[in-house]
Structures are given as C-alpha cells and as structure tokens.
Amino acid sequence: MPWTRKDLLAMRDLDAAEITLLIDTAASLQEIATREIKKVPALRGKTIVNLFYEASTRTRTSFEIAGKWLSADVINFSSSGSSASKGESFVDTAKNIAAMSPDVVVVRHSAAGAAALLARELTCGVVNAGDGAHEHPTQALLDLLTIREKKGHLDGLHVAIVGDIAHSRVARSNIHGMRKLGMTVTVAGPPTLIPPFVQELGVKVAYRLEDAIRDVDVIMMLRLQHERMMAAGLIPSLREYAHYWGLTLDRLQAHARPDVLIMHPGPVNRGIEISPEVADGPYSLILDQVAKGVAVRMGVLLLLAGSKTGEAA
C-alpha cells in the first residue's frame, strides 16, 4: 500500500497496515548504517527543519542523522537563541518557517497538540517528535521495530509498560501502536501515575511490579520525571519509588521469564526506575532502540518527503 498522509502526528491516527509500512520501510533502510559511505541521494534537494521547543539530545540528533544520510538539507532550530525566546508565538514562528518552503518540519514541543496545530498551519509534512504528554510516534515505531527484530513477529506478544504512564507520550504512542498490531499491553505504576480510564485504551493495569512483569515478553521501563513528582504529591520519595518500582536483577530473575526483553526510551535514571546491571545487562535492548531510531526516522522522512521507497536502496 502507498503512504498517503501529509503528516505523522499520532499512532492513534494510523491503521495496522500503515504502521507495518513504516516499520518495513525503516527495516529496509537499516543497512545504510553499515555502509562505509553512509549516504544515499533519496532526499537530495529537500529541506528538513528540526523545530525543537524542548531540550532533546537523542531525538534531535537521530532526526538530523537520518536526514543527512538521505542527503537532505537539515536545519536545526531550537527554542533557546531563537525567536521563541524573543516572545514570538508558536503560530507566528510556524508561519515564518512555512514562508521558507521546507519539505518536512519535525517538531518537539511541551504542549500536547502542538504538532497538530503546526500541521494545520503548514502545507508541508509535519512529524511529531513528541508533543507534551500526548504522543511520540517515531519512538513507538522504533520500539516496535526493535521488538520485531528480536522476536520475529509482534502479533500475540505481551508488553508491560512500567512507570509514569500519566505523563508519558511514549506510553501513549506504544499503547496505540501495540494494540493495533495485536499485542497485549499491561501498564503498571503507582495509581497516581496511571491516567484515568486508561483501560478504555484496551490495556490491563497492574499496581505491583511483580504482577506486571510476570509472563510478559517485553518490559518497557519509563523515565521518572522526578523533578515534578514529589511537589505534585504523586509519589512520597525517590527512595520509596526505587524500592517498589525499580527493576533490579533480583526482581527480574524472581518474577520475569528468562527470555524477557528490557527496553527504556531514555534517558535512563540509573538506580531509580532501573538498576545498572539490568540496563546494561544481556536482556537490555536500550542501545538497539537508539540504533533503530535512525532507521525509523529515515523511513518516516522518506515517506513524507514524497520520494519512492525504492530510490533509497
């Protein structure tokens, strides 16, 4: 099937065939990373703007490398040192960027819905690189590609997503993507970090780590944004959170299957949500995720910038 959308805003918008197309496209582009000369001409003459209103190292770098390997001109625009810090509104900035005729704009913003707002203002393609606690679709796509490569398939797998579900765009995008591809999802965390009515998204809920990780194929630990947690009265202390929700080797060996895979979208709080021996251990796919991220973003940029998939090979 061909790709027909102008933008990639949310996994919730996509159907299973579209998600599979995105993952397949990414998979076919992975070998570029192994070449001596990591460059294909697929997006030569195309302009990609990375519009980052929120601090990001790996996602911005990943999009930048993806664009450059495809021979696009990549411009990075981040909120510090830009017109955003001079008080220009997001909508005004969007209109100004539109006037420069980019082919794709990649946007990261702290406000949910910001990517959709930009997509309405711009005639070019918009990629959501994370909007508030709403969605982060390329993260979900790279997670799905990582799991599929390890397990050989996705349908029927059971994933536990553990931690601050309420404030996580990674959790939301993965929930939608995994459910559409026939996977079972359990979300787990203290009740204060589980968003209301989350069961209506088709997931199970667990309030104990031991219950959540039993018999699952994949455990995805989320970063605890601990700066805001205590002040908001969501958790009593980091010590208590780590004690009950930290994924340690002991817990893993006592309760999880021996072939379980461990994922984390990063950046990792070592010793809080995950212990170092787990994060760096044999179960961990954390660095595989980062590597897949470049392939996924190449695939997304290729599909959105209007070139045919075949040109890249």
Add this chain to the structure above:
Amino acid sequence: MSARVTGGTALLVKNGRVIDPANGVDAVQDVLVESNTITQMDPKLPAPEGAEIVDATGKIVCPGFIDIHVHLREPGYEYKETVATGTRAAAAGGFTAVCCMANTDPVNDNRSVTDYILARARSEGVVRVHPIGAVTRGLRGEELAELAELAEAGCVAFSDDGKPVMNASLYRHAMEYVLPFGVPVISHAEDAHLTRGTSMNEGVVSTELGLDGAPAAAEDVMVARDILLAELTGAHIHIAHLSTAGAVRLVRDGKSRGVHVTAEVTPHHLVLTEDAVREYDPNTKMSPPLRTKRDTEALVEGLVDGTIDCIATDHAPHALSEKEGEFDHAAFGIVGLETAVAVLLDRLVRPGWIPLSTLVARMSSDPARLLNLPGGRLTAGAPADITILDLDAEHVVEPARFRSRSRNTPFGGWRLRGAPWMTIVGGSVVSR
C-alpha cells in the same frame, strides 16, 4: 446596526404568540408600549396614532432575556470587549439586560469602578447593564471588598468569578455580611488545588490527548461546601456555570432541604461534551471544562425540573492571539451572547429536550427573580423589555459577523434553525 431607533414613540407588537411564564400566558396577543413601558396587552389592540407597528405574526414574543453572567471586559481589557460592543452583541443575541462580572482591571471591588461601568453603560450601552461586585479585594481571596458600598452603588450580586474563594472562613463572612442587602453571592465552584495545571475535563479524552484533566469532583466539592455555608449562614448562594451531574444532584438536595441555593448553566455545557476538545481547538477550552454526555443529560434534566434556575452564557471574549495557539497556553472561555438563543432553540427545544416555555422562563423571569432585576415579565406597568423569536429562521453561525469584539466560539459554521428576531429595551428597538 443596533441603535435606539424608536425613541419615545408608541410601539404596537401585533399578532405574536406571547409566552410570559411569570403570568402564565401563552396566547396570541398584541402588546402596546408607550413611554418606555408596557401599557396594554390584549388579543386585539387598536394602534394609537403615530405608533410604530411591529407585525410579529408567527413569531414568539417573550419578556426580555437576561444574561446574569457576562464579561464585558471594561475597564482594562477593551481589546477583548467593551460595554459598547458587548451590549450590541447582547442585543443581537436577544438579550435586553446583562450582568457583568468583576474581573476587570481594575477589579470592580470598589464604588468608583462600579460607577464607571454604569456611566459607560448609560453613554455607550444599548441594553441594561447590572454590575456584579467582587467578593474580595483584587479577587485575591484574602480580604472582603467594600460590599455595602458596592451594593449601594448598584451591584446586584457579588462574585470573584473566574476564581474560587478557597478560604471557607472568609467566604462564610462574605455570605453573612451581605445578608441585609438581599443579594446573592455567586460561586465559581472549583477547588483550585484539584484543578491546578489542568485545561480540560479529566476522563478518557484527557488521557488520550495527554492533557491534564480537572475531575468533576473539583467542582462538586466546592458546590457542596458552598451549599453547607449557605445553610450555616442563611445566605442566598448562586452557583455559576454548573457543569457536572454531581453538582446538579447536590443543588437538588440542597433545595429539597430548604437551603437558599440557586444555579445557572451555560449553553455550551448543555450541548457540548469533552469530545469537542479532540482537535485541540482552544475555542473548546473554558472553566469549568466541557464534561461528558452523562453530565449534559443531568444538566438538561436539572434545567427542566427547576433544579437549575436559569441559563447564563458566561460570555468570555478573548482576542485571537489568546485563543489560536497551543491548547495548554490558551485563555479559558468563549463568547456566547450571539449564539446562545439559536443554539438552544435548535439543539434543545426543536428535538423536544426542553419545552419552549421553560426555555423562555429560564432566560427571562427566572434570572430576574434570582437577582431582583426589573423586567422578566410582560405586565402593564413593567419596563418594555421584549425579546421576539423566530423559530423558523435558518442561519449559519459566522463569527466574522459578530457584534462582539471577539470571535472565540466553538459554534462557528453550525447551521441552526431558530433565532432572536427583534430585541426591544425600554420600548426602543435595539436589534432587528
């Protein structure tokens, strides 16, 4: 445009179907207006010499509609709205009187601001303007405003609308202090701790959209508190913009126990739900937020059975720049004066959810009763404030044509049947 075009000459409204709930009238009658006052009502009246004749055949003639909850933004926020533009919006929407909230700049927490608003209303306004005074100085919730002087200056109620008074002791004292004035305290019922950082209703939609949600309980706990304080003090508490099924239940219970509690509901909380927020349109962001279908059903039921006393728009104008960007950063509130009547006629009266006579009562006689305002009935000797409706007029809502200075409405593009046809204030036609 709206203007006082008929002055002091006589006016005869002929052949309209008069619905006057306060007097139990629903019949075809002529209404004669002389010297700004209704002088006669009868099935057949001869026109006095020189009188302007309004042929209202097939139209509905009602007591002038009164909106007890609007933000006219003057003084201080004239870029959003002024007394001139806001009262023209009111006239176009079928309202003959509005009560304006105190969250201006400076706040209407002292007599000079009240005097200023009333002076602007006299010189610029085309409908009646009744100011509502602040409960606390600067709306800060810390010390009482000069409530007695505000009442004497013409404030018809007290409210810190837009903010709750979180200090229950201070609020209790406000209720006690205003007892001799016979005016209500109006509550913006919201527990500020439960709503901090939120921008929509808490539910499955907020979970999907990744927006922090305000639970219905944030409203319900304050409605419960304020009903208990009214019971303690014997004061009249009026709950603004009811939005939850739980709050309807609490008000119903309070009334059944004899507490002097009354309540209003907005058109948008009656006809829209949280599903409207899915596109992140800032024109679906208001406080309290749009809730669920279960809530809208309870609100309609409460409006019909009288638990909810009246409809008020919470007309809250904002400039485009405050309502076009990120949902989280957008201002709360929508305009309502120019869409309320048409939306309610089309979405609630036409499908049979509420009887037409109930709608008329909830927009005229009931609000007049709550705040002891003139008008609200078509009786010989009453001020000639009259709203005439055309139930068959079809139109598409076009925000660009609003008389209001602002355009922030979620109803743009809605095709509606039924609309205000003529608005008469003190015998003068101010909109037709």
